[in-house]
Structure formats: structure tokens, C-alpha cells
Amino acid sequence: MRAIFETFLRYRYLLYNLITRDLKVKYRRSVLGILWSLLNPIMLMLILSAVFSRIFRSGTEYFPVYLILGQTLFSFFNGATSSALFSVVGASALIKKIYVPKYIFPLEKIMFEFVNLLFSLVAAFLMIIIFGVPFSWTMxxxxxxxxxxxxxxxxxxxxxxxxxxxxxxxxxxxxxxxVAWTYLTPLFYPIEMLEGSWIYWIIKYQPLTCFITYFRNVVIYNTLPTLELNLLCFGYALFALIFGFWFFKKNQDKFILHI
Amino acid sequence: MENDVMVRVQNVTMKFNGATEKIDSIKEYIIKLFKRSLHFQLFNALTNVSFEVRKGEVLGLVGLNGSGKSTMLKIISGIMKPTEGTAEIYGSLSPLIELGAGFDPDLTGRENIFLNGSLLGYSKEFMESIYDEIVSFAELENFIDVQIKNYSSGMQARLGFAIATVVKPQILICDEVLAVGDYKFQKKCEERIQELMSGETTVILVSHSIEQIRKLCDRVVWLEKGNVRMIGPCEEVCDAYEKE
Known part of the structure; x- marks a missing residue:
């Protein structure tokens, strides 16, 4: 355990360098640069709210803000898991030539997307102000x-x-x-619409709904999360972390033979 | 005497499976599973190899293509885990296996120096302290803020070599990368390597050039099809190897 922590400390500068590399490469060639991370969710929100506010008249309060929060978190999930998926295979040239702790690669991609998420949240924050969501301490x-x-x-x-x-x-x-996960997450529809149907229970208790509901509750609706919701969120998180690390550690010595 | 062992390779066996057909998709896996042909053909790249390298020693690895030299180097540098046996190293290790392996073409020379250094596990402060030396050794002062993709291959190799050798590692691993660039820079490289070898550094060297091995090594391990054919003083093994 201590050895793991020591190697992590030793390679934290590598992690930092890889993240800044990705940021530089991503934004170096675009004129608007980092602004894209802000504009993208706002434009998506405008489109989605133009379309869906007509369809779902159920009167979700602050519907555009509801949309942008869900959308931003989900696109982080989408981007981070997709790029983590390919991270080890994509780094094969390096892994074959030099010893580096291999978990650095998925971790780096995820942290990079997390930094992008933080930029996008600035856009969400602007929308919170523009649509006049009242400030509350739960925020x-x-x-x-x-x-x-x-x-x-x-x-x-x-x-x-x-x-x-x-x-x-x-x-x-x-x-x-x-794609299935996108539709099974209440991003652009209010989850109450589905009450009474069996699929309601799947949607309500799947991890992403929990995280997004938690986030919306404290930011928009001034609601303290229930104990159940807290337990679900951290339960899912810990389970995924332990399982993911265990699976990775069990297989990482075999990676070199398959890439 | 026991204390100066820097690298200890004990009974290392490396098996690769499925060398004949590589399955890397679920579809193939399921098809093979149903056809019951999911047999893996084992292939021994190394069989029961043991040797030790002492402090300050230059050890050569010779053998024909496919004799397991590169696999051995990969095991020593920690890139691969042996199927059986252990390879232990006592000290800092710098692999000179491929120069500039971690370069990103979209970054500038300066950014790549720091990225590459961190791949070797160096800290930011340390990289800042050796940065100037790297640049001046690679003779790239005027191009350091240019993206690497605009470098010539010689310039990239020079930068890679400079980063890999600027620090005096305790153990240096070389896989035929002793000379890069034009003849002037080649000479500089050779001097740098000689300097490292004559000092405290322990070196493991793979080369097909038997003259180079004779010139540089103290002891030689001769690998044949993954087995140690002969191990001993340089001249003796080189003579036997050349007679073959």
C-alpha cells in the first residue's frame, strides 16, 4: 500500500504534464480556445430547451438550468469513460518502451475531462445567474x-x-x-413523468441519475439530499473504485502481451 | 562482494501464448470458444535464465535475432513481468531502449523535455535544474520553442539522447542506440557513453556489432533461443560466438 502511494507521488508530475499536454493540444489550434468548453454546453442547452420545453410542459422549474446541469455532467461521464476506455491501448507505444505505472493513463484522461467539466460548470453558473435561480446555502x-x-x-x-x-x-x-444510458438518464425529461412504470425504478436508482439528481437538488431546488441518496452515490462510487482497481491490478501485467 | 550486485536475474522464464493467432475481440473469442479451438500455443522466449551484474560492470548480451535479448531487457527494465523467476534491480535505472519514445509531435521541444523527464519519474524542480544542460548538449537552442513535428529525425534523436543520458543513472540499459545524428554528434554520443561506462554506472548493452561488444564489455551473456548458451569474460564468449 505504501509502495503504491510512493510511486503515485513520484509520478504525479507526469500526471500533471500529461493533463496539461492534452489541454494544450486541444486548445492550441482553435481561435476561441478554452471558450469552447463554455460555449458548447450553452449552445446545446439552447437547442435542447427550444425542443423539449414544448414537449414536456410538466412545468419543471428552471427547465433550461435543469437541462444544462444534467447535460454537462453527462457529457463529462460520456467523454471521460470513452477516452479512458481507449487510454491504455492508445498509450501502447509508450507502455512497450518504458516503465510507467499503467493506471496513469486512464486516470489522466479522466482528470483531463474533469478539468473540462470545471470549465463547463462556469457556463452553467452563468445560466444560474441569468435565469435567476435564487441563491441558497445548499448550493x-x-x-x-x-x-x-x-x-x-x-x-x-x-x-x-x-x-x-x-x-x-x-x-x-x-x-x-x-446511447442507451443517455436515454435512461433524466437529462431532458423530468423523471416524475415515468412514475408507475417499471422502468421508473431502473432510472431512479441507476448511478448517473443519483449523481445528477443530487447535483440538481442542491444547486437548483434548495433541497438537502436524503440519506438514501447520499448512501447510493457513495456506495456506487466506492464499489466502482474498488472493483475497477482490483480488475485493473489483476490484469495489468498481461497488458504488454496484448497491445 | 555480495553487496555490489546491481542487477540479479534469477531463473527467469518468459512464456508468450497465442503467438500463432492473437485473439483480441469478443467475436473471435466466442467463435473460438464454440469451435473449441481456444488452445494457446506456448512459446518460450526465455528459459531459466540467471545472471548477475555487478557495480560498474559493462555486460553485453549477444545472440541472433529472436534469441530473447530484447525480452530480457524489457524484463530488467520492468516493462514486462517474467512468467517465472525474478529480476531485481538495486538502484536507479535509465532505459535507452528507444529514444524519444514519449515525444508528442504537437508540443514544443521545451514542453517535450519536461514531459519526457516526468515519464522517467523525475520531478519538476529536478527537470528545471538540468534543462539547460539538455538543450545545450542537444544543440537545439534556436529550435527549442518549435513544435517537435517540425524537427528533422536527427534533431529528435539528439534531443532524446540528451534527455536519456543527462542524468548519470546507476544502471543504464542500451539497445543499440549508441550513435545518432551526423558524424559529429555521433562522436559526442560515444564520448558520453564512454564517460558513463568508465564511471560508477552499471551498463547492460545489446548489440549485433561484435566489435562494439569487444570494445566496451567486461562480461558477455550469449543467448540462444531463450537459453543461456555461454556466460563469461568478453574475449572468450566473443571468440566462441564468432566461430559459430
Whole structure:
């Protein structure tokens, strides 16, 4: 355990360098640079709210803000897990030539997407002000669901990254799963619409709904999260983390033979 | 005497499976599973190899293509885990296996120096302290803020070599990368390597050039099809190897 911590400390500068490299490469060639991370969710929100506010007249309060929060968190999930999936295979040239702790690669991709999420949240914050969501003290709890979600994504990302080494076609399968997951998460519809149907229970208790509901509750609706919701969020996060690390560690010595 | 062992390789066996057909998709896996042809053909890249390298010694690895030299180096540098046996190293290790392995073409020379250094596990402060030396050794002062993709291959190799050798590691691993660039820089490289070898550094060297081995090594391990064919003083093993 101590050895793991020491190698992590030794390679933290590598982690930092890889993240800044990705940021530089991503933004170096675009004129608007980092602004894209702000504009993208706002434009998506405008489109979605133009379409869906006509369809779902159920009167969700602050519907555009409801949309942008869900959308931003989900696109973090989407981006982070997809790039983590390919991270180890993508770093094969390096892994074959030099010893580096391999978990650095999925971790780096996820942290990079997390930094992007933080930029996008600035856009969400602007919308909160523009649409006049009243300030409340529960808003200050917003990092809690983000941290739970980050832990969950790291666990899942480690699992996917190691699976992809052995089965490359997992990337096609996963992109289908992601589409299904998008519709099974209340991003642009209010979850109450589905009450009474069996699918309601799946949607309500799947991890992403928990994180997003938690986030919306404290930011928009001035609601303290229930104990149940807290337990669900951190339960999912810890389970994913432990399982992901265990699976990764069990298989990492075999990676070199398959990449 | 026992204390100066820097690298200890004990009964290392490396098995690769499925060398004949590699399965890397679920579809193939399931098809093979149903056809019951999911047999893995084992292939021994190394069989029961043991040797030790002492402090300050230059050890050569010789053998034909496919004799397991590169696999041995990968095991020593921790890239691969042996199927059986252990390879232990006592000290800091710098692999010169491929120069500039971690370069990102979209970053500048300066950014790549720091990225590459961190891949070797160096800290930011340390990289800052050796940065100038790297740049001046690679003779790239005027191009350091240019993206690497605009470098010539010689310039990239020079930068890679400078980063890998600026620190005096306790153990240096070389896989035929002793000379890069034009003849002037090649000479500089050779001097740098000689300097490292004559000092405290322990070196493990793979080369197909038997003259180079004779010139540089103290002891030689001769690998043949993954087995140690001969191990001993340089001249003796080189003579036997050349007679073959």
C-alpha cells in the first residue's frame, strides 16, 4: 500500500504534464480556445430547451438550468469513460518502451475531462445567474456529488481500459451502451413523468441519475439530499473504485502481451 | 562482494501464448470458444535464465535475432513481468531502449523535455535544474520553442539522447542506440557513453556489432533461443560466438 502511494507521488508530475499536454493540444489550434468548453454546453442547452420545453410542459422549474446541469455532467461521464476506455491501448507505444505505472493513463484522461467539466460548470453558473435561480446555502454542497461521480468514473474507466486491451470491439459495444444510458438518464425529461412504470425504478436508482439528481437538488431546488441518496452515490462510487482497481491490478501485467 | 550486485536475474522464464493467432475481440473469442479451438500455443522466449551484474560492470548480451535479448531487457527494465523467476534491480535505472519514445509531435521541444523527464519519474524542480544542460548538449537552442513535428529525425534523436543520458543513472540499459545524428554528434554520443561506462554506472548493452561488444564489455551473456548458451569474460564468449 505504501509502495503504491510512493510511486503515485513520484509520478504525479507526469500526471500533471500529461493533463496539461492534452489541454494544450486541444486548445492550441482553435481561435476561441478554452471558450469552447463554455460555449458548447450553452449552445446545446439552447437547442435542447427550444425542443423539449414544448414537449414536456410538466412545468419543471428552471427547465433550461435543469437541462444544462444534467447535460454537462453527462457529457463529462460520456467523454471521460470513452477516452479512458481507449487510454491504455492508445498509450501502447509508450507502455512497450518504458516503465510507467499503467493506471496513469486512464486516470489522466479522466482528470483531463474533469478539468473540462470545471470549465463547463462556469457556463452553467452563468445560466444560474441569468435565469435567476435564487441563491441558497445548499448550493455550496455542489462539490459532493461531483466528487462521488469522479470516483465512480475512475473505477469504471479502469475497468473499461483493461477490458479494451483484451477485447478491442468493446469500444463499439460501449458506444451503444452509452446511447442507451443517455436515454435512461433524466437529462431532458423530468423523471416524475415515468412514475408507475417499471422502468421508473431502473432510472431512479441507476448511478448517473443519483449523481445528477443530487447535483440538481442542491444547486437548483434548495433541497438537502436524503440519506438514501447520499448512501447510493457513495456506495456506487466506492464499489466502482474498488472493483475497477482490483480488475485493473489483476490484469495489468498481461497488458504488454496484448497491445 | 555480495553487496555490489546491481542487477540479479534469477531463473527467469518468459512464456508468450497465442503467438500463432492473437485473439483480441469478443467475436473471435466466442467463435473460438464454440469451435473449441481456444488452445494457446506456448512459446518460450526465455528459459531459466540467471545472471548477475555487478557495480560498474559493462555486460553485453549477444545472440541472433529472436534469441530473447530484447525480452530480457524489457524484463530488467520492468516493462514486462517474467512468467517465472525474478529480476531485481538495486538502484536507479535509465532505459535507452528507444529514444524519444514519449515525444508528442504537437508540443514544443521545451514542453517535450519536461514531459519526457516526468515519464522517467523525475520531478519538476529536478527537470528545471538540468534543462539547460539538455538543450545545450542537444544543440537545439534556436529550435527549442518549435513544435517537435517540425524537427528533422536527427534533431529528435539528439534531443532524446540528451534527455536519456543527462542524468548519470546507476544502471543504464542500451539497445543499440549508441550513435545518432551526423558524424559529429555521433562522436559526442560515444564520448558520453564512454564517460558513463568508465564511471560508477552499471551498463547492460545489446548489440549485433561484435566489435562494439569487444570494445566496451567486461562480461558477455550469449543467448540462444531463450537459453543461456555461454556466460563469461568478453574475449572468450566473443571468440566462441564468432566461430559459430
Amino acid at each position: 455550496l454542497m455542489f462539490p459532493i456529488p461531483l466528487i462521488a461521480m469522479l470516483i465512480f468514473v475512475i473505477g469504471l474507466g479502469m475497468f473499461l481500459a483493461s477490458l479494451c486491451v483484451f477485447f478491442r470491439d468493446i469500444q463499439y459495444l460501449y458506444s451503444v451502451i452509452l
